[in-house]
Amino acid sequence: MKEEVLSDIINVENLVYKKTPLMTDNILSYCPGCGHGTAHRITMEVLEELGVWKDTIGIAPVGCSVLAYEFMNIDMQQAAHGRAPALATGIKRCWPHKVVFTYQGDGDLAAIGTAETIHACNRGENIVIIFVNNGIYGMTGGQMAPTTLPGMKSSTSPYGRDVHIMGNPLKITELVAELPGTRSVTRQAVHTPGNVRKAKRAIRKAFENQLKYKEGLNFVEIVSNCNSGWKMTPVHANKWMEENMFPYFPLGDIKVDGEIVNK
Amino acid sequence: MGELKLMKGNEAIAEAAIRAGVDAYFGYPITPQSEVIEYLMAEKPYETTGMVVLQAESEVAAINMVYGAAGTGKKAMTSSSSPGISLKQEGISYMAGAELPCVIVNVVRGGPGLGTIQPSQADYFQAVKGGGHGDYHMIVLAPASVQEMADFVTKGFDLAFKYRTPVMILSDGLIGQMMEKVIMPEHTPRWTDEEITEKWPWATTGKPGSRERNIITSLDLDSGRQEQHNIHLQKKYKEIHENEIEFEEYMCDDADYLFVAYGSSARIAQKAIKLGREKGIKAGLLRPITLYPFPAEAINRLAKQVKGILSLELSAGQMVEDIRLSVGCDIKVEHFGRMGGIIHSPAEALQALEDKIIGG
Numbered sequence: 368m369k370e371e372v373l374s375d376i377i378n379v380e381n382l383v384y385k386k387t388p389l390m391t392d393n394i395l396s397y398c399p400g401c402g403h404g405t406a407h408r409i410t411m412e413v414l415e416e417l418g419v420w421k422d423t424i425g426i427a428p429v430g431c432s433v434l435a436y437e438f439m440n441i442d443m444q445q446a447a448h449g450r451a452p453a454l455a456t457g458i459k460r461c462w463p464h465k466v467v468f469t470y471q472g473d474g475d476l477a478a479i480g481t482a483e484t485i486h487a488c489n490r491g492e493n494i495v496i497i498f499v500n501n502g503i504y505g506m507t508g509g510q511m512a513p514t515t516l517p518g519m520k521s522s523t524s525p526y527g528r529d530v531h532i533m534g535n536p537l538k539i540t541e542l543v544a545e546l547p548g549t550r551s552v553t554r555q556a557v558h559t560p561g562n563v564r565k566a567k568r569a570i571r572k573a574f575e576n577q578l579k580y581k582e583g584l585n586f587v588e589i590v591s592n593c594n595s596g597w598k599m600t601p602v603h604a605n606k607w608m609e610e611n612m613f614p615y616f617p618l619g620d621i622k623v624d625g626e627i628v629n630k
Numbered sequence: 631m632g633e634l635k636l637m638k639g640n641e642a643i644a645e646a647a648i649r650a651g652v653d654a655y656f657g658y659p660i661t662p663q664s665e666v667i668e669y670l671m672a673e674k675p676y677e678t679t680g681m682v683v684l685q686a687e688s689e690v691a692a693i694n695m696v697y698g699a700a701g702t703g704k705k706a707m708t709s710s711s712s713p714g715i716s717l718k719q720e721g722i723s724y725m726a727g728a729e730l731p732c733v734i735v736n737v738v739r740g741g742p743g744l745g746t747i748q749p750s751q752a753d754y755f756q757a758v759k760g761g762g763h764g765d766y767h768m769i770v771l772a773p774a775s776v777q778e779m780a781d782f783v784t785k786g787f788d789l790a791f792k793y794r795t796p797v798m799i800l801s802d803g804l805i806g807q808m809m810e811k812v813i814m815p816e817h818t819p820r821w822t823d824e825e826i827t828e829k830w831p832w833a834t835t836g837k838p839g840s841r842e843r844n845i846i847t848s849l850d851l852d853s854g855r856q857e858q859h860n861i862h863l864q865k866k867y868k869e870i871h872e873n874e875i876e877f878e879e880y881m882c883d884d885a886d887y888l889f890v891a892y893g894s895s896a897r898i899a900q901k902a903i904k905l906g907r908e909k910g911i912k913a914g915l916l917r918p919i920t921l922y923p924f925p926a927e928a929i930n931r932l933a934k935q936v937k938g939i940l941s942l943e944l945s946a947g948q949m950v951e952d953i954r955l956s957v958g959c960d961i962k963v964e965h966f967g968r969m970g971g972i973i974h975s976p977a978e979a980l981q982a983l984e985d986k987i988i989g990g
Contacts, residue, residue, distance in 0.1 A: 422836040424702065427847075436845045442834035444701045445847035447724050450694035453686070457698030457706065458834075460682045461654050462823070465836055483694070486687035 387415045391440045396431075400601025402591030403431060405557040406499055407438050409567040410470070413574055414441065423466040424458050426451040428480075430472035431505040449480020452487035455494045466577060468495035474504045477513040477539040484539065491548030491582045495573045498540065498586065501593040502612060509596035513537040516615055521596070536615065540588045544622040550576050550583030552622035556590050556613070558605045569620075583625065590616050632813040639779040639806040640665035642814075643709065643735055643799070646780035648675045650787060651820040653704035654682035656695035658714060661747040662803040663737035666709045679820055689714040693721030693734070700730040701846040703826040703833030705787050709735035711803070712753050713744060715761075722796050723762030726863070727848025729832075731790035733783065734768075735799045737806035740971040748971020749803030751893060754948035757800045758922040765860055767867050769797045769874065770921040772892040776810035778919075784815060789874065793866055794832075800921060802944065804894040804973060867923075876919035877928050881907075885914030887987055888932050890953050891942040892918045894973070899942050901976035906983065913983060921949070926956035938962035938987035942979050945969060962987055 389411035397403045414420040420441050427435040429448035436443035446454045451469035459467040476484050476498050487494070503521055504510040511521040511528060514536050518527040528536075544552040551573060555566035566589055573585035590612050594604035621629050637645065644666045647655060657667040667685060675681035682699075686692035692708045699706035710718060715736045725732060736757065740750035757770045769789050771782045779801060786797040827835050837843045850856045881903055882888070889899040896917040903913045916932060918925050933939065938961050941950035947965030954963050966982035968974045974982075 420836075421838050424834050424836060426698070433849060436843075436847065440837070440843055442837045442844045443846070444698060444834055445728075445845070445849055446697070447694060447720050450690070450697070450721070453691040453694035454698030454701070456684070456686075456691075457654065457656065457695035457700075458702050460684060460695075461699045461702060461704045461706070462835070482687050483691050486691065 387412045389415050389420055389440045391438055393437045395438060396434050398595045400592065400594045400604060401431070402501070402557045402589065403499060405563055406497065406566070406589050406591065407435065409557070409563060410468075410497060410570055411439055413567060413571045414466070417571070417574055417578070419466045419574070419578065422464070423468070424462075426454050426469040428469065428471040428475040430475045432470055432472060432499065433506065435470050449475050449478070450483055451475065452480065452483040452492070452494070452496065456487055456490070456492050459492055459494050463493070463581070466574065468497060468574070470497045471499070472505070473498070473500040473502065473512045473514040477537050481539070485543065485546070488543040488584045488586065489546045489548045492584050493577055493580065493582055495577055495585045495587065497570065498588045499591050500588055500616065501591045501596070502536075503593045503596040505593045505596050509593075513539070514616070516611055538616070540586065541621060543586055544627055548584055549622055550580065550585055550625050551620070552586045553620045554588040554590060554616060554618050556618055558592065558608065588616070590618065632815050635812055635814055636809055637776060637812050638665055638809050639773070639776045639801060640737065641669045642776045642780040642812050643783060644669035644673070645814055646783040647707060648673060648679055648681060649815050649817050650784045651679065651705065651818040652681055652707055652783070652787070653820055654684070654696070654699045654706040656684050656686050656692040656706065656708050658686050658689045658692050658710065660711045660714045662739055662806050663709050663711045663735065665806075666735065679817075681820065689717040690720065693718040696732050697721055697725055697728075697730060700725065700732045701728070701834050703830035703835065705820070707733040707735070709737065711737045711739045712741050712750070715753065715756070719762035722768065723764055723766060724848050725796045726762075726766035726768065727764060728846050729794040730796070730846065731787070731794050732796050733786040733790055733799065734796060735801060738800065738802040740969065746971040747803065749894060749944060749973060750969070750971060751802055751895060751944040751967070752946070752948065752969070753800065754921065754943065754945060757798050758924070758952070766863060767922050769793070769795060769870060770800050771797065772800050772919060772921050773805055774893050774896045774917060776805070776808065776812045779805060780812050780814060784818075793870055795866065800893070802894050871923040874920060875923045875925050877925040878917045878919060880915040880917065882914035882916065882932060885912055885935065886937050887911065887913040887983060888936045888939045889913060889915045889942050889979070889983070890918070890929060890939055890949065891915060892921060892949070895942045895944055895967070898974060898976050898979055902979035902983070905976055905980050911980070911983070911988065924952050924956070926952070929953055929956040930958050933957040933959055933961055936961065938964070940983045940987050941965045942974070943967040944973065962990065964990070
C-alpha cells in the first residue's frame with residue numbers, strides 16, 4: 368500500500384531510499400540521538416537485501432533493546448539477561464538451515480552474559496552477534512557497565528570509574544577474536560553516514576558468512592553513544608564518543624576469515 | 631511391544647528421550663545424574679534420530695538453550711540435580727512466563743548448598759511451589775521406578791505441549807542410580823520441520839509473508855496486559871488441576887492408617903506397610919504421581935477413613951504441609967524422614983507410624 372502511495376509522488380527511477388518493511392511502524396522506545404534505531408534498521412535492511420528474513424530468528428536481550436522485537440518485523444525471542452547466545456545456540460542447533468542472530472548491549476553481553484558469550488564464540492556457533500556498546504547501562508538509568516571508560520562518571524561511579532576499585536573496562540571483542548570459534552570480528556560505529564555504510568557492510572558480511580559456512584561465529588560490535596546516560600546532548604555525545612570511546616575501542620576489522628588482522 | 635532392558639534410572643531417561651523423538655538435550659554434568667548426558671553422548675542419537683545433544687557451559691546456559699529450542703516448537707529437555715536446578719530457576723521462570731513447553735529432570739540430592747551427592751527429596755517446595763520468581767507452577771511428575779523414569783519422558787512432553795508449560799520430572803538419587811528392568815517404548819519419529827510449523831503456530835520458525843511475526847517473550851511493561859497474562863496463566867493451572875491429577879493407592883481399602891509418599895519413599899512405604907500388616911497394623915499408601923497438581927481430594931477422602939496420616943519424605947517435611955491443607959477433618963498428620971542423604975528403612979518408617987500416629 369505504502370509503496371504505491373510513494374510511487375505516486377516520486378517516480379520509481381528517482382526513488383533512492385525507502386524504509387525497509389522489516390522495520391515495524393511502532394514508535395522506537397529509544398532516546399533521540401541514540402544509535403540503536405540505526406543499528407536496528409541496517410540489520411533489517413541486510414536481512415531484506417539478502418532475502419533471508421523469512422528464515423531468520425532474532426534474539427532480543429535485556430537492556431535498552433529488550434523491546435527490539437517491537438521494531439524488527441521478523442520472528443523473535445526475548446532472552447533473560449545475558450542468555451541470548453544460549454537461546455541462539457538452542458535454535459541454531461535445532462534449525463541449522465535457519466539464520467539466527469542476537470542483538471545485545473554491553474551489560475548483557477559483557478557482564479552478566481560473559482560465560483554465554485565466550486562459550487558460544489568458542490564453540491563456533493554458526494550465528495551472528497550484534498553487540499551495541501555504549502559504555503553504560505542505559506535502561507536502568509545510567510549505571511557503570513563493564514565497558515565504562517576509566518574515570519567516566521555513571522550513577523554507580525559518580526566520581527568516575529576508579530579502575531583500582533572497580534576494575535578495568537572489558538575489551539570483550541578483542542577477547543572473542545582470540546577464540547578459534549569466531550570467523551569474523553569487527554568493531555563499527557553508526558554516528559555518521561560513512562560509518563553507517565561501513566557498519567552495514569560489516570553486518571552484511573557477518574550474515575553472508577553464516578549462510579556460506581557451517582561453522583564459525585560472526586561478531587559485530589557497534590560502539591554507540593548514550594546521550595541520556597552520559598548526560599550530554601546528542602551532538603556532544605557523538606563528539607565525546609569519537610574523542611574518548613574510539614581510542615579505547617578502536618574501529619575496524621579485528622578478525623577476517625578466521626585470521627586476526629588487527630590487534 | 632517395547633524392548634525389555636536392565637538399566638539405571640538415569641540411563642532410562644536418556645534412552646526414553648531418544649525413543650520419544652526428543653529433538654534436543656542440553657545438559658551439564660552433576661552427580662548423581664551425569665549418566666543422562668553420558669549415555670546420550672555414547673549413543674550418538676544425532677547420527678540416528680537427529681536429536682541434538684550438547685554439553686553446555688553451565689546449567690544456566692543449558693536451560694536457556696532449552697528456551698531457545700522450545701521457542702521454535704522443538705521437544706527440548708535438560709536434566710540436573712539440586713544445585714544445578716537452583717541455577718536453572720531463572721530460565722524456568724522465563725519459560726513459564728513465555729509459555730514454552732519443555733521437560734526438566736531433577737535427580738534430587740541432599741542440600742542445602744552443595745549438600746551431598748546422596749538421595750534426597752528436599753527439593754519438593756522448590757519444584758511444586760514455583761521455584762523461580764513470579765506466580766507460576768510447573769507440572770511435577772514423581773517417578774517411583776526406573777520404568778516410570780522412562781515413561782514420564784513421553785508423558786512429560788505430552789503435558790508440556792498440551793499446556794505450553796515446563797514439566798519437571800522430580801526424581802531422586804536413588805531412582806536415578808538404581809537398576810531395574812524396564813520396558814522401553816517403541817521409537818516415535820521426531821516431528822518434521824513442516825509438522826512443527828503446522829502444529830505450533832506460535833513457534834518462532836521464521837516469519838513467512840502469510841502471517842504476523844511470532845514473538846516469544848515473558849515481558850509486558852503494560853501492567854494491565856501483564857495482569858491479564860497472569861490471569862491467563864492461573865486459568866491454565868486451574869485447568870491442569872481439573873484434568874491432570876494422578877495418584878496410586880496401595881492397600882487403602884481397609885486401612886486404618888495412611889502413608890503418603892512419592893518416589894523412592896513410596897517404595898519404602900510399601901515395604902513398611904507389609905511389615906506392619908504382619909504385626910496387625912493395617913496401613914495403606916497414597917502415592918502422588920503428580921506432585922503438582924497435588925491429589926488433595928484423594929487425601930481428603932482417605933482422611934475420613936483413616937485414624938492418622940504419616941508423610942514419609944527424604945526431607946525435614948515439605949509435602950506434609952500440602953497434606954495438612956488437604957485433610958478436612960481433625961486427624962493426626964505427622965511427618966517422618968531422614969535427611970542429608972540418609973535413606974529411611976522400612977522398619978524405621980513403620981516405627982515412626984507407631985510412635986507418631988498410632989501411639990502418639
